[in-house]
Amino acid sequence: xxxxxxxxxxxxxxxxxxxxxxxxxxxxxxxxxxxxxxxxxxxxxxxxxxxxxxxxxxxxxxxxxxxxxxxxxxxxxxxxxxxxxxxxxxxxxxxxxxxxxxxxxxxxxxxxxxxxxxxxxxxxxxxxxxxxxxxxxxxxxxxxxxxxxxxxxxxxxxxxxxxxxxxxxxxxxxxxxxxxxxxxxxxxxxxxxxxxxxxxxxxxxxxxxxxxxxxxxxxxxxxxxxxxxxxxxxxxxxxxxxxxxxxxxxxxxxxxxxxxxxxxxxxxxxxxxxxxxxxxxxxxxxxxxxxxxxxxxxxxxxxxxxxxxxxxxxxxxxxxxxxxxxxxxxxxxxxxxxxxxxxxxxxxxxxxxxxxxxxxxxxxxxxxxxxxxxxxxxxxxxxxxxxxxxxxxx
Amino acid sequence: xxxxxxxxxxxxxxxxxxxxxxxxxxxxxxxxxxxxxxxxxxxxxxxxxxxxxxxxxxxxxxxxxxxxxxxxxxxxxxxxxxxxxxxxxxxxxxxxxxxxxxxxxxxxxxxxxxxxxxxxxxxxxxxxxxxxxxxxxxxxxxxxxxxxxxxxxxxxxxxxxxxxxxxxxxxxxxxxxxxxxxxxxxxxxxxxxxxxxxxxxxxxxxxxxxxxxxxxxxxxxxxxxxxxxxxxxxxxxxxxxxxxxxxxxxxxxxxxxxxxxxxxxxxxxxxxxxxxxxxxxxxxxxxxxxxxxxxxxxxxxxxxxxxxxxxxxxxxxxxxxxxxxxxxxxxxxxxxxxxxxxxxxxxxxxxxxxxxxxxxxxxxxxxxxxxxxxxxxxxxxxxxxxxxxxxxxxxxxxxxxxxxxxxxxxxxxxxxxxxxxxxxxxxxxxxxxxxxxxxxxxxxxxxxxxxxxxxxxxxxxxxxxxxxxxxxxxxxxxxxxxxxxxxxxxxxxxxxxxxxxxxxxxxxxxxxx
Numbered sequence: 001x002x003x004x005x006x007x008x009x010x011x012x013x014x015x016x017x018x019x020x021x022x023x024x025x026x027x028x029x030x031x032x033x034x035x036x037x038x039x040x041x042x043x044x045x046x047x048x049x050x051x052x053x054x055x056x057x058x059x060x061x062x063x064x065x066x067x068x069x070x071x072x073x074x075x076x077x078x079x080x081x082x083x084x085x086x087x088x089x090x091x092x093x094x095x096x097x098x099x100x101x102x103x104x105x106x107x108x109x110x111x112x113x114x115x116x117x118x119x120x121x122x123x124x125x126x127x128x129x130x131x132x133x134x135x136x137x138x139x140x141x142x143x144x145x146x147x148x149x150x151x152x153x154x155x156x157x158x159x160x161x162x163x164x165x166x167x168x169x170x171x172x173x174x175x176x177x178x179x180x181x182x183x184x185x186x187x188x189x190x191x192x193x194x195x196x197x198x199x200x201x202x203x204x205x206x207x208x209x210x211x212x213x214x215x216x217x218x219x220x221x222x223x224x225x226x227x228x229x230x231x232x233x234x235x236x237x238x239x240x241x242x243x244x245x246x247x248x249x250x251x252x253x254x255x256x257x258x259x260x261x262x263x264x265x266x267x268x269x270x271x272x273x274x275x276x277x278x279x280x281x282x283x284x285x286x287x288x289x290x291x292x293x294x295x296x297x298x299x300x301x302x303x304x305x306x307x308x309x310x311x312x313x314x315x316x317x318x319x320x321x322x323x324x325x326x327x328x329x330x331x332x333x334x335x336x337x338x339x340x341x342x343x344x345x346x347x348x349x350x351x352x353x354x355x356x357x358x359x360x361x362x363x364x365x366x367x368x369x370x371x372x373x374x375x376x377x378x379x380x381x382x383x384x385x386x387x388x389x390x391x392x393x394x
Numbered sequence: 395x396x397x398x399x400x401x402x403x404x405x406x407x408x409x410x411x412x413x414x415x416x417x418x419x420x421x422x423x424x425x426x427x428x429x430x431x432x433x434x435x436x437x438x439x440x441x442x443x444x445x446x447x448x449x450x451x452x453x454x455x456x457x458x459x460x461x462x463x464x465x466x467x468x469x470x471x472x473x474x475x476x477x478x479x480x481x482x483x484x485x486x487x488x489x490x491x492x493x494x495x496x497x498x499x500x501x502x503x504x505x506x507x508x509x510x511x512x513x514x515x516x517x518x519x520x521x522x523x524x525x526x527x528x529x530x531x532x533x534x535x536x537x538x539x540x541x542x543x544x545x546x547x548x549x550x551x552x553x554x555x556x557x558x559x560x561x562x563x564x565x566x567x568x569x570x571x572x573x574x575x576x577x578x579x580x581x582x583x584x585x586x587x588x589x590x591x592x593x594x595x596x597x598x599x600x601x602x603x604x605x606x607x608x609x610x611x612x613x614x615x616x617x618x619x620x621x622x623x624x625x626x627x628x629x630x631x632x633x634x635x636x637x638x639x640x641x642x643x644x645x646x647x648x649x650x651x652x653x654x655x656x657x658x659x660x661x662x663x664x665x666x667x668x669x670x671x672x673x674x675x676x677x678x679x680x681x682x683x684x685x686x687x688x689x690x691x692x693x694x695x696x697x698x699x700x701x702x703x704x705x706x707x708x709x710x711x712x713x714x715x716x717x718x719x720x721x722x723x724x725x726x727x728x729x730x731x732x733x734x735x736x737x738x739x740x741x742x743x744x745x746x747x748x749x750x751x752x753x754x755x756x757x758x759x760x761x762x763x764x765x766x767x768x769x770x771x772x773x774x775x776x777x778x779x780x781x782x783x784x785x786x787x788x789x790x791x792x793x794x795x796x797x798x799x800x801x802x803x804x805x806x807x808x809x810x811x812x813x814x815x816x817x818x819x820x821x822x823x824x825x826x827x828x829x830x831x832x833x834x835x836x837x838x839x840x841x842x843x844x845x846x847x848x849x850x851x852x853x854x855x856x857x858x859x860x861x862x863x864x865x866x867x868x869x870x871x872x873x874x875x876x877x878x879x880x881x882x883x884x885x886x887x888x889x890x891x892x893x894x895x896x897x898x899x900x901x902x903x904x905x906x907x
Contacts, residue, residue: 016814037813045879165874
């Protein structure tokens with residue numbers, strides 16, 4: 001067992017994070033050094049938190065160096081816990097009390113028009129994510145986290161889920177590819193996760209495995225809440241198996257496509273027009289519609305190209321997608337603007353629904369506006385449009 | 395002693411008695427303004443050529459000696475060479491105990507710390523930014539610093555509170571007689587308004603330029619009739635740092651959110667109407683507020699009568715697009731601002747006298763409909779701090795901030811916390827502006843309107859803005875960050891904050907590093 005460990009991040013450009021260097025000793029008591037830009041305001045509370053954690057793990061002799069750039073307690077505690085776990089065998093979790101408003105109940109049918117990716121080992125980006133009002137926030141344990149940082153990110157994400165207010169956004173976690181992802185799931189699921197994203201999904205059994213871990217973890221913690229699943233299709237094989245994946249469990253409420261990896265998998269580069277992935281995207285949309293779940297489009301990776309994003313969203317919407325990933329908060333608004341129904345569309349939908357209601361009242365069963373007959377799917381789409389309008393306060 | 399805000403302030407500063415802050419509009423001094431000595435043209439070259447070969451000679455001829463007050467200006471911002479040159483000369487001459495009276499200092503003046511150490515400079519009256527602020531905060535300066543707003547600086551000179559012995563005015567263009575402007579030359583900075591009072595009231599005035607032109611230098615933003623000596627030197631500053639080639643709007647999504655919310659608030663409150671006026675600074679968030687104003691103004695088909703600068707390319711383009719009739723400019727922040735001021739008659743240069751002086755027959759500040767400002771801290775009575783950080787360090791100047799508080803609506807868009815440091819708290823470290831003049835605090839987690847502005851609260855009701863009380867915002871910040879402990883500050887006072895009328899509003903205490 002190593003006696004020394006270093007966790008977290010510190011440096012010129014790092015904010016709201018800290019680096020902790022821990023060295024276990026045989027004697028000499030606790031020797032905690034705090035270097036912090038908020039030392040004059042929070043030294044006492046930082047010190048007492050660190051002592052509390054060390055005590056929790058029954059560590060009485062150690063040198064600790066904290067280099068802090070304004071980390072909030074959830075991040076401080078995560079870094080400390082990770083350091084301790086690196087030098088001891090413990091699996092115990094140090095959980096800060098959960099002092100936030102009762103979370104919303106998980107809702108399988110809520111809108112998932114925008115979901116904001118947040119690198120799982122970067123606390124500063126998580127803190128204000130909710131104020132930009134995405135439909136969902138994704139705390140990402142997969143691609144945005146270096147392989148050697150997976151352990152510390154998992155604990156940070158767990159703490160973030162418990163501590164941070166995302167102001168009503170659906171709380172999502174992207175776990176790693178299996179089997180590592182199963183460990184991720186078992187750690188985060190008890191802590192107010194609404195949905196797990198399963199990356200590089202190619203087979204229905206992968207979803208099943210995650211679902212089983214979720215179930216047993218929830219049961220183990222005596223929790224009755226639901227955790228939904230969103231597989232991400234990122235390969236040719238995944239596309240071929242899309243319908244099976246979409247239908248393997250009732251907890252799958254949406255399915256996304258990841259075009260960077262998909263393009264690589266079929267050996268082409270991703271273009272602005274996206275002809276190379278048209279089949280795949282349509283296949284995913286079709287599978288989702290057939291399964292009655294939401295098809296979600298890939299992220300648009302050029303953060304500074306607002307117009308490109310706008311075009312991309314328009315196309316996405318026209319193909320039948322019901323949402324898109326975002327890698328920067330500035331993309332949220334554009335995605336919302338393009339996905340929300342226009343005044344005309346809302347007006348038409350309202351007429352259709354009103355006509356339908358009127359027909360129902362009269363018991364005619366036949367709905368028409370002017371000379372045009374309206375059938376059931378059209379009514380359903382109109383209702384969906386009105387719901388969407390309501391979502392955007394229209 | 396305690397002042398009207400209940401702040402403990404020293405009775406004397408640098409040996410001089412001070413007047414404690416009495417409240418907004420409460421202090422009314424009587425008597426005559428300060429007057430400079432009578433000069434006689436026979437003492438000056440009949441051909442108008444006041445040139446002397448070196449700055450050193452100009453300073454010596456001006457009678458530079460121990461204990462004098464020397465003023466400089468911040469038109470060259472972080473690219474300024476001149477202030478450093480002046481004190482290098484004083485240091486070489488072995489002069490001691492000077493009072494440096496800059497209109498503002500910048501990190502480039504870190505060079506002067508050695509003169510604060512060796513006693514060449516006794517103390518600074520002006521902003522103490524960055525490294526100088528840190529040095530002063532830790533008790534390095536021999537005397538006590540005095541911070542004034544731009545308007546307060548004019549007031550102090552005019553009222554004779556500060557008698558300037560030698561004013562050294564850097565001028566991007568000047569003639570041998572001393573007429574000068576900031577519009578042309580390698581060091582072009584736009585205008586020289588911050589040096590106006592110095593030219594009018596100082597005992598000796600030296601104009602230093604790196605672009606000497608034949609008489610007449612037009613326009614004469616500084617009039618040669620006030621000037622004793624003119625000096626030509628190679629370079630006044632680093633043009634790259636005097637003016638940024640381009641100002642840029644923030645891409646930070648959090649700041650953009652604050653900016654948009656601020657503009658939406660103004661719209662909902664009915665402030666954005668045809669013929670309105672506004673002022674917002676050159677900081678990232680303020681620039682973005684201006685851009686959202688532009689968007690709303692276009693949508694509503696309205697234009698503004700005037701905008702107060704700091705001008706920049708965004709404001710200039712609003713002027714040129716006809717969205718704003720006039721820019722009344724206090725300083726230009728980029729090359730577009732300089733260009734526009736030189737060629738556009740509706741882009742007018744102003745000074746702290748016209749805009750901000752509290753002891754005048756009115757000023758422009760109160761005519762502005764809405765002003766958007768920053769703050770390091772705000773308390774639950776809306777008192778705000780703009781000079782010190784929560785750890786006690788003095789790191790920023792007052793600029794025109796205090797003066798702008800007299801605008802009809804004052805809005806502070808601020809994050810609720812910065813890297814764990816709450817911005818809204820029970821008490822601020824240093825009060826720079828009284829809460830009664832601060833109307834709205836816009837944060838990413840809610841907007842608090844000063845209860846004294848029920849009219850604003852009523853106006854924005856139902857507009858879908860996230861209104862909260864300032865106490866609620868404070869509680870939210872503390873819930874996220876934890877309740878901060880009080881930093882350990884010394885009883886020693888390292889600087890005082892003056893209010894716009896020359897009274898002392900607060901004291902800055904020494905920090906134990």
